[in-house]
Amino acid sequence: MNDALTILQERGFVQQCTDFEGLSKLMDEGPVTFYIGVDPTGPSLHIGHMVPFFALRHLRDAGHRGIALLGGGTARIGDPSGKTEMRKLISYEAIDENTERVVKQLDRFVGFDGVHALTANNKDWLANLNYIEFLRDIGRHFSVNRMLSFEAYRIRMETGLSFIEFNYQLLQSYDFLQLYKRYNCRLQIGGDDQWGNIVSGIELIRRIEGAECYGLTFPLVTTSDGKKMGKTEKGALFLDPEMTSPYEFFQYFRNVSDADVLRFLLMFTFLPVEECRRLGSLKDAALNEAKERLAWEVTSLIHGKEEADKALAAARAAFRGEGDATQLPTTEIDRARLEAGIGALDLFVASGLAPSKNEARRLIQQGGASVNGRKIEDERQVFSAKDMVEGAMMLRAGKKRVARVVVKKERQNT
RNA sequence: GGGGAGAUUCCCGAGUGGUCAAAGGGGGCAGACUGUAAAUCUGUUGGCUUUCGCCUUCGAAGGUUCAAAUCCUUCUCUCCCCA
Numbered sequence: 001m002n003d004a005l006t007i008l009q010e011r012g013f014v015q016q017c018t019d020f021e022g023l024s025k026l027m028d029e030g031p032v033t034f035y036i037g038v039d040p041t042g043p044s045l046h047i048g049h050m051v052p053f054f055a056l057r058h059l060r061d062a063g064h065r066g067i068a069l070l071g072g073g074t075a076r077i078g079d080p081s082g083k084t085e086m087r088k089l090i091s092y093e094a095i096d097e098n099t100e101r102v103v104k105q106l107d108r109f110v111g112f113d114g115v116h117a118l119t120a121n122n123k124d125w126l127a128n129l130n131y132i133e134f135l136r137d138i139g140r141h142f143s144v145n146r147m148l149s150f151e152a153y154r155i156r157m158e159t160g161l162s163f164i165e166f167n168y169q170l171l172q173s174y175d176f177l178q179l180y181k182r183y184n185c186r187l188q189i190g191g192d193d194q195w196g197n198i199v200s201g202i203e204l205i206r207r208i209e210g211a212e213c214y215g216l217t218f219p220l221v222t223t224s225d226g227k228k229m230g231k232t233e234k235g236a237l238f239l240d241p242e243m244t245s246p247y248e249f250f251q252y253f254r255n256v257s258d259a260d261v262l263r264f265l266l267m268f269t270f271l272p273v274e275e276c277r278r279l280g281s282l283k284d285a286a287l288n289e290a291k292e293r294l295a296w297e298v299t300s301l302i303h304g305k306e307e308a309d310k311a312l313a314a315a316r317a318a319f320r321g322e323g324d325a326t327q328l329p330t331t332e333i334d335r336a337r338l339e340a341g342i343g344a345l346d347l348f349v350a351s352g353l354a355p356s357k358n359e360a361r362r363l364i365q366q367g368g369a370s371v372n373g374r375k376i377e378d379e380r381q382v383f384s385a386k387d388m389v390e391g392a393m394m395l396r397a398g399k400k401r402v403a404r405v406v407v408k409k410e411r412q413n414t
Numbered sequence: 415g416g417g418g419a420g421a422u423u424c425c426c427g428a429g430u431g432g433u434c435a436a437a438g439g440g441g442g443c444a445g446a447c448u449g450u451a452a453a454u455c456u457g458u459u460g461g462c463u464u465u466c467g468c469c470u471u472c473g474a475a476g477g478u479u480c481a482a483a484u485c486c487u488u489c490u491c492u493c494c495c496c497a
Binding site: 251356362379 | 449457
């Protein structure tokens, strides 16, 4: 089998392939151009979106050429795959803005050099499509009967599927055709929920161009307890540091289940396979070493080494008391407010550890709140400057959430 | 266009005039147990004050009533059937 494909398979990327042998042969013959579609439907990608891009790097490093296709056109209608409800339509301006941000994020990770990795936007050929021509040239190749038999549409037969979404598959197929014509793109990779769309693109190319293209899908990454990977209390694990701080990002991976460590090391890091296996086979408490490594590696890939180091230092400070506490999430508080004395409830709300006073109260009543390592017994306890240790108070909510509170620096008058 | 069903707190889903901040489940949070894991058990889960209490919430806006998530009117949206 082709080397690059072997790597993907070894690392757990392969879910389905339209023609494994054919693809392997094609890749053996020389560099293959492939693409990944991304819908700019939000302001930031999350870790789940990155699986195909990890694969892209593996393939690129093996000499192949990857295209990140931004769905600036398709985002205008919404992909029904994997959704149980109709997607909200997003304004064109928002899509363009998202596209710009997403490209920037991907560029950090992939590095679009225009040679081995490049971007394209399907807005370029979709935005001004002529409806009648499209129906004659493309639409006639699609059978509604067949489309309805696809899982993605079948689920939606229950809850309702609008015509606009029903067209998504045609557009995505058309994308593949365009990329084939423009870049000689022969392979589409993506999440397994894209299988139906990928296959129909391949068929379309076969019918119109008489050429054989390929599709390869990756498993939808879930955690061992069946949840979608990358989901946190606050929503998804975003790449944007404003939306998910590097520390939170790090902690997510630091806290994965034992059963997920090996799988995640293989998919979300570029550590050699043997090293992943070694780390993944550690037992019991020793496995924590592997989790720490995993967290550092992924954070470093997404946010850079510096941020990864900081997150690691903060985590060690929070949980072992030996790292750098100043790297923990820190909140500033007005000097005046502190001098007047701040109640425990307000303190926890101000630190962001509790969204409301009621929650802060609950936290304290249930014994989950502490300041400087001392459990708060009475919610009416008041804190002031004398409770600062080395210029900061360390608040803890539960076992895992930590915040540091410092006095706001005196503002220079303007 | 005609007919029918529906919109409930983070999600699913009960609730058809007061006893409803609203059952139950899921999820979340906290505690115990631990390895910053999983599983399990317990508690908790709108806001403000905790003492009584007050405020906001049941698609939107009005109305009836001492009193509405529950009744009426209009509107918006979703689904189903017929055309």
